[in-house]
Amino acid sequence: xxxxxxxxxTEVRHWSLAWAGLxxxxxxxxxxxxxxxxRADSRFRLTASATAAVxxxxxxxxxxxxxxxxxxxxxxxxxxxxxTLAGACLVLALSEGKGRIRGRLRR
Numbered sequence: 001x002x003x004x005x006x007x008x009x010t011e012v013r014h015w016s017l018a019w020a021g022l023x024x025x026x027x028x029x030x031x032x033x034x035x036x037x038x039r040a041d042s043r044f045r046l047t048a049s050a051t052a053a054v055x056x057x058x059x060x061x062x063x064x065x066x067x068x069x070x071x072x073x074x075x076x077x078x079x080x081x082x083x084t085l086a087g088a089c090l091v092l093a094l095s096e097g098k099g100r101i102r103g104r105l106r107r
Contacts, residue, residue: 052089
């Protein structure tokens with residue numbers, strides 16, 4: 001129902017703030033995951049899974065809000081990077097036990 005009733009376009013007053021906030025959230029999630037993982041704190045799996053979700057969300061909105069042409073091509077390229085980040089975060093989130101990040105970084 002929502003898809004049928006929303007307007008085709010809209011003006012957003014704080015567009016830059018919204019995107020910068022989403023990118024800051026993703027960066028904070030990466031930092032928190034790394035910090036917790038390096039400390040062998042098993043809560044890194046929680047921040048990794050949240051960061052994966054934010055990365056997918058960012059890619060979705062990048063693609064769906066981009067106009068055709070070069071901006072869409074750029075959004076798709078960024079989505080590949082964000083998808084890679086989401087995949088890495090999911091691997092970490094599903095990893096076994098404490099200290100898995102530290103062990104993976106030493107390889």
